[in-house]
Amino acid sequence: MTDFLKTTEISAAGMRANAQRLRIVSENLANADTPGYRRKVINFEAERATGMVEAGNVKLDQTDLTVIYDPGNPLADESGHFNGSNVELVTEIADAREAQRSYEANLNMFDQTRQMTRGLLELLRR
Amino acid sequence: MFENIDSFKLASSLARHASDRQNVIAQNIANADTPGYRASDIADFASHFDKWDWAAHDTTNVDRPSPPWRDSMAQMHIATRPEFGNFGKEPTIFSRFDAPDETSPNGNTVALENQMVKSAAASSEHNMALALYRSSVDFLRTAIGK
Numbered sequence: 121m122t123d124f125l126k127t128t129e130i131s132a133a134g135m136r137a138n139a140q141r142l143r144i145v146s147e148n149l150a151n152a153d154t155p156g157y158r159r160k161v162i163n164f165e166a167e168r169a170t171g172m173v174e175a176g177n178v179k180l181d182q183t184d185l186t187v188i189y190d191p192g193n194p195l196a197d198e199s200g201h202f203n204g205s206n207v208e209l210v211t212e213i214a215d216a217r218e219a220q221r222s223y224e225a226n227l228n229m230f231d232q233t234r235q236m237t238r239g240l241l242e243l244l245r246r
Numbered sequence: 247m248f249e250n251i252d253s254f255k256l257a258s259s260l261a262r263h264a265s266d267r268q269n270v271i272a273q274n275i276a277n278a279d280t281p282g283y284r285a286s287d288i289a290d291f292a293s294h295f296d297k298w299d300w301a302a303h304d305t306t307n308v309d310r311p312s313p314p315w316r317d318s319m320a321q322m323h324i325a326t327r328p329e330f331g332n333f334g335k336e337p338t339i340f341s342r343f344d345a346p347d348e349t350s351p352n353g354n355t356v357a358l359e360n361q362m363v364k365s366a367a368a369s370s371e372h373n374m375a376l377a378l379y380r381s382s383v384d385f386l387r388t389a390i391g392k
Contacts, residue, residue, distance in 0.1 A: 123265045127272045134276030141279075164280040171273035173280055222278050225358050229272050232365055236268065236372045240261070243379060 124237045126170075131233065133172040134226035137164055140175040142219045148207050149216075155195055156185065157205035159212075181206055251386075257379040263291045264372035266340050271365045274356045281352040287345035287364070291371065 144160050151157040163176040183206050191200035267288055277283040347357035 123262075123269055127265070127269045130269070130272040130276050134272075134278075137276070138279075164277070166277045166280045166283050171269075171276070173276040218279065221358070222275075225275050225278065225362070228362070229268075229275050229365060232369050233268055233272065236265065236369060239373060239376050243376060 124233055124240075127233045128230055130170070130172050131226045131230040133174065135223055135230070137173045137175045138219045138223040138226065142216060142223070144178065145212050145216045145219065148212050149209070152205055152207040152209060152212075154205055156203050157207065158182070158185070159205065159207045251382070253382045253385075254379065257375045257382060260291055260378065261372055261375035263288075263340055264368045264375060267368040268365060268372070270342060271361050271368060274361050275358065275365075277354075278356045278358055278361070279354070281354060283354050283356065285345050285347055285356045285361075286342045288340040288342055 141162060141164075144162055148159045158180040160178050161181050162178055165174050165176045166172075167174060185206050186204040187201050188204045189201050190196055193202055195202040270286055270288055274285045274287075346355035347360045349355050
């Protein structure tokens with residue numbers, strides 16, 4: 121019984137981590153057109169003792185910002201260029217899909233473990 | 247009281263194996279995107295069972311030594327007894343080993359598809375254990391005429 125509780129906790133940790141990842145992705149997407157915005161990335165870390173997963177600290181992607189040519193923009197310098205963000209929509213969408221897929225896998229696991237627990241409790245009903 | 251009957255022991259051991267396996271698979275799935283994480287697994291119940299050399303021990307022999315799952319069950323019951331000090335401490339009777347599916351560029355060896363198949367197997371194994379328990383109870387009921 122306590123084993124099943126632990127199992128559901130692990131699945132819940134997986135869902136939490138993926139939800140956090142999806143939030144970061146949506147923040148990046150929302151700021152895709154913000155000048156000077158660097159995309160955020162998080163790393164997953166495994167907890168050795170419990171087997172759970174945890175989303176690590178948010179880091180900023182240090183790749184070069186895209187340079188946009190728009191002389192009419194108030195942010196543009198003398199040559200007519202300014203820095204955009206380094207968010208790539210395709211990468212973000214792919215990341216979002218992966219997060220969704222992992223979330224669903226964890227949810228499936230949670231549901232299955234719950235069904236096993238229910239089967240165990242059914243034994244008491246006779 | 248029921249623990250002394252072999253089929254109940256077997257059912258309980260099988261259920262415990264299924265729940266342990268489910269736990270390992272849940273960890274693998276939770277860490278499916280963790281860089282450097284290595285997938286693990288526990289051996290299936292049959293291989294634990296097969297380690298016991300049935301032929302060498304005649305079942306009609308009264309003082310036959312107990313099979314390994316019986317020993318582990320006995321240990322388990324002692325170890326999980328809620329005493330001060332080791333309360334909540336669960337002994338792992340089924341040891342884990344490294345079971346990589348396929349390695350992705352970040353060093354992770356979990357493939358969700360394989361884990362899903364394994365969890366379905368664990369779930370049906372658990373169902374089987376419960377069915378075995380239930381039919382053993384029926385058997386016992388019939389024997390005592392109720």
